Amino acid sequence: MGAKVPSMGKSNIGKLTNLNENPDITPDAKTRALRRTMLINKLNTHRCTSPEELQDRFELLFNTCFENNFVPTVEALSLCSGIDRTTLHDMEHVKHEGYRPYANIIKNAKQFIATTEAELARDGEINSTVYIFRAKNYYGMVDKQEMVVTPNTGLQTPMNEEEILKNIPQLQENNG
Numbered sequence: 180m181g182a183k184v185p186s187m188g189k190s191n192i193g194k195l196t197n198l199n200e201n202p203d204i205t206p207d208a209k210t211r212a213l214r215r216t217m218l219i220n221k222l223n224t225h226r227c228t229s230p231e232e233l234q235d236r237f238e239l240l241f242n243t244c245f246e247n248n249f250v251p252t253v254e255a256l257s258l259c260s261g262i263d264r265t266t267l268h269d270m271e272h273v274k275h276e277g278y279r280p281y282a283n284i285i286k287n288a289k290q291f292i293a294t295t296e297a298e299l300a301r302d303g304e305i306n307s308t309v310y311i312f313r314a315k316n317y318y319g320m321v322d323k324q325e326m327v328v329t330p331n332t333g334l335q336t337p338m339n340e341e342e343i344l345k346n347i348p349q350l351q352e353n354n355g
Contacts, residue, residue, distance in 0.1 A: 211249075218243055219255045226261035230280040236260050237288045250299065251292050253317045256285070293318040 222240055227233040240259045244251040257264045270278040271285040293314070300310035314320040338346070 215247070215249050216258070218247060219258050222259040223261045230284055233260055233262075233281055234284050237284065241288075241291065250295055253289060253292060253313075256288055256292075289317065 219240065222236060222243065227236050236259055237256060240251055240255055244255075254264070257267050260267070262270070267285060269275065270281040271289070273279050273282050296305060296310055296313060299305040300307060311320075315322075
């Protein structure tokens with residue numbers, strides 16, 4: 180299925196199996212991946228310099244993926260646009276005022292990819308672990324529970340110091 184990653188104990192940190200020697204990745208899979216990457220890279224004639232050009236490039240990417248029967252990726256957005264992933268992320272999150280016109284274009288493209296991947300995951304076509312990883316890292320999904328903690332003293336209104344001292348004998352009787 181995918182590349183096997185060794186246990187990440189102290190002796191294995193940074194030692195991953197060479198993909199060229201990995202028997203789990205067939206030559207056909209490598210060839211398909213390279214062919215797809217080359218198709219995406221051909222879309223990158225130059226770095227996109229306007230929001231309109233970025234929109235057109237993303238549409239060209241999605242059409243290329245559809246025509247060649249493969250799913251676009253967030254990485255492909257970067258490759259086809261000529262904009263590195265970090266800058267694309269900064270543009271999406273408007274890290275600089277000049278990025279504002281690009282933000283919705285990037286968000287919409289990523290939402291298109293996220294929806295496609297969610298459909299594939301639902302149908303069992305994408306490994307759920309891979310989908311969860313991508314959803315958390317690219318689409319802002321998180322695992323979290325929100326808990327609201329409120330004091331429950333049984334008292335309706337807060338007491339001042341005088342009232343507390345007055346109630347101490349009653350508390351001792353109730354607990355005794």
